[in-house]
Amino acid sequence: TQQFRITLLPGDGIGPEITAVAVDVLKAVGTKLGIQFDFTEAPIGGCAIDATGNPLPDETLATCRQSDAVLLAAIGGYKWDTLPRAQRPETGLLGLRSGLQLFANLRPATILPQLIDASSLKRDIIEGVDIMVVRELTGGIYFGQPRGIFDANGDQRGVNTLAYTGSEIDRIGRVAFEAAKKRQGRLCSVDKANVLEVSQLWRDRITALAADYSDVELSHMYVDNAAMQLLRWPKQFDTIVTGNLFGDILSDAAAMLTGSIGMLPSASLGSSGPGVFEPVHGSAPDIAGQDKANPLAQVLSAAMMLRYGLNQPAAADMIETAVDAVLNQGYRTGDIMADGMQAVGCKAMGDVLLQAL
Amino acid sequence: TQQFRITLLPGDGIGPEITAVAVDVLKAVGTKLGIQFDFTEAPIGGCAIDATGNPLPDETLATCRQSDAVLLAAIGGYKWDTLPRAQRPETGLLGLRSGLQLFANLRPATILPQLIDASSLKRDIIEGVDIMVVRELTGGIYFGQPRGIFDANGDQRGVNTLAYTGSEIDRIGRVAFEAAKKRQGRLCSVDKANVLEVSQLWRDRITALAADYSDVELSHMYVDNAAMQLLRWPKQFDTIVTGNLFGDILSDAAAMLTGSIGMLPSASLGSSGPGVFEPVHGSAPDIAGQDKANPLAQVLSAAMMLRYGLNQPAAADMIETAVDAVLNQGYRTGDIMADGMQAVGCKAMGDVLLQAL
Ligand SMILES: CC(C)[C@H](C(=O)O)[C@@H](O)C(=O)O
Numbered sequence: 001t002q003q004f005r006i007t008l009l010p011g012d013g014i015g016p017e018i019t020a021v022a023v024d025v026l027k028a029v030g031t032k033l034g035i036q037f038d039f040t041e042a043p044i045g046g047c048a049i050d051a052t053g054n055p056l057p058d059e060t061l062a063t064c065r066q067s068d069a070v071l072l073a074a075i076g077g078y079k080w081d082t083l084p085r086a087q088r089p090e091t092g093l094l095g096l097r098s099g100l101q102l103f104a105n106l107r108p109a110t111i112l113p114q115l116i117d118a119s120s121l122k123r124d125i126i127e128g129v130d131i132m133v134v135r136e137l138t139g140g141i142y143f144g145q146p147r148g149i150f151d152a153n154g155d156q157r158g159v160n161t162l163a164y165t166g167s168e169i170d171r172i173g174r175v176a177f178e179a180a181k182k183r184q185g186r187l188c189s190v191d192k193a194n195v196l197e198v199s200q201l202w203r204d205r206i207t208a209l210a211a212d213y214s215d216v217e218l219s220h221m222y223v224d225n226a227a228m229q230l231l232r233w234p235k236q237f238d239t240i241v242t243g244n245l246f247g248d249i250l251s252d253a254a255a256m257l258t259g260s261i262g263m264l265p266s267a268s269l270g271s272s273g274p275g276v277f278e279p280v281h282g283s284a285p286d287i288a289g290q291d292k293a294n295p296l297a298q299v300l301s302a303a304m305m306l307r308y309g310l311n312q313p314a315a316a317d318m319i320e321t322a323v324d325a326v327l328n329q330g331y332r333t334g335d336i337m338a339d340g341m342q343a344v345g346c347k348a349m350g351d352v353l354l355q356a357l
Numbered sequence: 358t359q360q361f362r363i364t365l366l367p368g369d370g371i372g373p374e375i376t377a378v379a380v381d382v383l384k385a386v387g388t389k390l391g392i393q394f395d396f397t398e399a400p401i402g403g404c405a406i407d408a409t410g411n412p413l414p415d416e417t418l419a420t421c422r423q424s425d426a427v428l429l430a431a432i433g434g435y436k437w438d439t440l441p442r443a444q445r446p447e448t449g450l451l452g453l454r455s456g457l458q459l460f461a462n463l464r465p466a467t468i469l470p471q472l473i474d475a476s477s478l479k480r481d482i483i484e485g486v487d488i489m490v491v492r493e494l495t496g497g498i499y500f501g502q503p504r505g506i507f508d509a510n511g512d513q514r515g516v517n518t519l520a521y522t523g524s525e526i527d528r529i530g531r532v533a534f535e536a537a538k539k540r541q542g543r544l545c546s547v548d549k550a551n552v553l554e555v556s557q558l559w560r561d562r563i564t565a566l567a568a569d570y571s572d573v574e575l576s577h578m579y580v581d582n583a584a585m586q587l588l589r590w591p592k593q594f595d596t597i598v599t600g601n602l603f604g605d606i607l608s609d610a611a612a613m614l615t616g617s618i619g620m621l622p623s624a625s626l627g628s629s630g631p632g633v634f635e636p637v638h639g640s641a642p643d644i645a646g647q648d649k650a651n652p653l654a655q656v657l658s659a660a661m662m663l664r665y666g667l668n669q670p671a672a673a674d675m676i677e678t679a680v681d682a683v684l685n686q687g688y689r690t691g692d693i694m695a696d697g698m699q700a701v702g703c704k705a706m707g708d709v710l711l712q713a714l
């Protein structure tokens with residue numbers, strides 16, 4: 001039997017309850033396929049602040065580094081929103097990304113036929129949408145120096161720096177071309193090259209890479225236009241590659257096109273070392289601990305972990321098939337509930353998943 | 358009779374044809390209401406590059422400065438897309454904004470009941486949407502220094518700087534609070550304060566301003582969430598205020614919610630001096646000179662000019678009523694054509710507008 005060390009980072013809000021479901025599903029799949037998971041839990045975000053004062057304790061990062069993959073749930077909540085930035089849950093997340101050098105963030109936005117009516121877009125616009133946003137995750141304006149709030153002649157001046165090197169762009173570009181190759185073969189690079197020098201460099205480097213990927217059709221789009229095109233005719237997109245900030249905005253927009261972000265997983269990968277797999281949705285503090293959360297994005301994140309982090313495609317398929325089955329059987333948590341469907345809570349959704357397996 | 362000096366900047370692509378319609382409409386309204394417009398035309402963008410090598414010739418900026426308001430159409434086209442940035446049409450536009458210190462960009466996104474089916478969003482989601490995006494236009498990452506592409510240990514490094522001073526934030530904040538006051542009294546400030554120091558300063562300053570506007574309800578939203586919420590439930594928004602780059606992205610997304618960006622005007626204002634009024638759409642080089650363009654956004658920009666630039670609300674009302682009338686009569690250009698409507702070209706749309714006046 002194969003053996004994998006998995007670090008669980010349940011985090012805050014609904015994180016622990018959805019993680020519990022994902023762990024049960026992983027165990028069940030492991031038993032079937034002869035894979036053994038050794039789970040180690042560690043604190044991150046608000047719960048880590050409460051316990052240690054630090055949103056990313058050194059031991060948490062060390063535990064992650066020693067594992068084969070990290071399954072993260074969600075961090076943050078009202079309680080920590082007014083703390084200084086260095087002590088905020090988000091800072092722990094950013095520290096995890098840079099600490100593990102997770103430069104490539106893969107965010108699929110896929111319409112599930114069973115949930116098509118959840119979208120705010122018309123059926124013919126949204127039907128069949130299947131977009132992969134490849135977001136650079138450890139560079140750009142999130143991490144650029146100098147940064148801060150400074151005194152300037154009696155006024156205040158806030159400064160952040162957007163910076164990318166050519167090799168950072170090439171690195172994420174290659175991940176995106178490879179992803180596009182395995183998908184429909186179309187890659188759209190999003191930038192603001194008509195205004196920003198960084199985007200000009202971005203466009204030049206991505207364009208140069210295209211020579212190595214003759215089977216991928218490359219296009220370029222300005223970010224403002226991309227935001228429009230995503231909601232005008234999303235089917236025009238296959239794979240999108242973009243920087244950290246634009247990727248933050250566009251991947252969330254793409255996710256919301258589906259109308260059911262409680263269903264969407266994501267993967268953050270480095271060139272070596274463990275990847276981090278997590279749902280796109282947040283920690284939903286308002287429903288935490290009430291057994292109302294939708295665990296499916298977390299379960300699908302576990303599937304992404306098996307596929308992209310542990311190279312276990314059969315196990316990933318098994319989980320995705322089970323999710324498809326419970327949706328076909330009509331089971332729905334509150335966030336995706338619709339007429340004629342069977343309402344279930346978080347735990348019950350886990351139970352029907354286990355049955356489907 | 359009142360007299361106003363108007364600088365016309367028809368620019369590129371469909372610019373000249375839609376400007377011609379707007380000028381006819383302004384003249385007709387002027388005759389009715391005893392307003393005389395002295396029009397001076399000047400080159401900007403691609404046509405200015407072709408004529409002078411400069412996308413914003415000094416004389417153009419001087420002419421604008423000497424006028425009471427500027428009516429701009431659209432700039433750019435494939436032809437100039439590969440020039441170095443300093444000689445690109447967009448650079449002329451950015452120079453105009455900074456040259457006239459147009460720090461406040463007002464971009465309404467309003468659903469016209471006659472065109473509701475043009476939206477890619479479901480009717481119940483989009484019906485009645487009326488959003489005003491107030492975008493800071495002369496600061497932020499568009500203009501921050503240092504910027505450029507530099508050598509860095511044998512690698513290239515692109516750098517742009519996002520910077521805002523407290524007084525720049527206050528200045529745009531006050532415009533936004535005033536706008537919200539005249540609308541539904543709700544202002545949503547959009548930033549990325551969980552990651553960027555500039556946004557932290559933005560949030561602090563906007564929050565402090567709120568004390569002066571007790572009749573406006575202020576909220577804050579992260580930009581990624583705003584991109585989601587705009588397409589999930591756009592009716593939650595009344596007035597949005599944000600920085601230059603976020604405003605570029607979100608105002609385009611908000612505009613596209615309507616499905617008919619050929620209908621949307623915008624205003625760019627400074628603290629004194631002439632404002633610039635222009636449609637949200639671009640220069641549409643593919644249909645230029647074919648009498649296919651929709652002139653209504655340009656005509657509505659002229660109305661915005663009358664309202665916000667020249668303090669002539671009666672004249673603005675008259676134009677807006679005429680646009681409403683021709684839509685009710687069923688006239689449609691190609692971009693907004695629908696079953697059972699009367700297809701017209703750009704000029705014919707101008708003719709029916711004049712009849713409606
Ligand atoms: C929480 C925040 C720092 C984070 C980001 O901006 O990257 C989140 O929005 C995300 O997209 O994962």
Ligand SMILES: CC(C)[C@H](C(=O)O)[C@@H](O)C(=O)O
Nearest residue numbers: 194195224447448450451605
């Ligand atoms: C043409 C471009 C420089 C401009 C901008 O980014 O501001 C445009 O997108 C706009 O929104 O007016």
